[in-house]
Amino acid sequence: MTTPWILGLTGGIGSGKSAAAEHFSTLGIHTVDADQVARWVVEPGRPALEQIAHRFGVDILLPDGRLDRPALRARIFSAPDERRWLEQLLHPLIRQETIRMLGEATSPYAILVSPLLIESGQIQMTQRVLVIDAPEALQLERAIRRDQASEAQIRAIIAAQLARDERLRQADDVIVNNDGLAHLNEQVERLHRFYLTLQGGKHA
Template sequence: MNTLSSKPWILGLTGGIGSGKSAAAEHFASLGVHVVDADHAARWVVEPGRPALIEIAEHFGDAVLMADGQLNRSALRNIIFSDPQQRQWLEALLHPLVREEIAQNLAQAQSPYAILVSPLLIESGQYTTTQRVLVIDAPQTLQIQRTLLRDKTSEEQVQAILNAQASREERLRHADDVLVNDTDLKVLKTEVERLHHFYLTLRGGQP
């Protein structure tokens, strides 16, 4: 069992859509840091065979399932976006399960610090479970440009996602560290390495 002193501290990593947080997280992982993705945890708890998916199907009916038994996310999204009460029911079911999944994954970390990557780190309150927050930041025009290239989506859709995520000011207000990703991947990786060496000097996430 880890003693408290050797237990990895947790870095929360976030950033708006198209900021480069996934690329940053991948590079931290390549440096040997244990990385847990909140989105992956959220998907995993509703996999076929998991209790949450059975409850969701019982509550909403088979219309939210696809032929192969997977969750039909777009059907479920349509229901919860038009009915706040149903959204609250779903969140009450899933949030504790996702929290538990994240905690179990983070507990397996062997690296000096571990990273929780979450696009909604601030909005969901997940940042309260971390000792330090790193925000990957990029000018909004660049975020839109990158997302359009990556997702082949419309500018309106990207703008809607940007509007739904925490405002840039709000994210930066919670940040202990900010990595401005406004050039290329090479510069991003160099900055990640610089932060990594700094983080290795910290105890409990603090200098």
């Protein structure tokens, strides 16, 4: 059996990357979500959580033993050394777990879904990159509705993410998601048919 090649799927907040990934999944494609992996490595019982509690104290945990994410974010936000320590602990674990999960794929290609695919260096794990793109006004509208957040909060997230032009420059394929779910799904299916013809993510 040939090893599945890896497609990196990314896009800014509110672009619709999760909806696209979901549709690829219904087409039988193995998908791994980097955000879910990042949450999983700090679940109770995982070694990383013990080290975090040891470093920051048990008040970084919720009463049920799970990580208090807002508290941790607040602690590292203004402390670059602590943030670096946390990244050095978590990034190798996330990478290792992501590779393991992608390795379980039996579909012709597998997808790594990550909002920080390019910035985090996860792009190096992929053979091809698909960017889900949307006009900024639409990103704002969707993200505000979905996250019940203010426009200022969403604008701050957009500003902190990779510039749209740079993301598009790294893309092998782009889906412009500006016309509802049916249109998005059609474009996913069109690319899926194309991807099935590729060897290692490239033209044979």
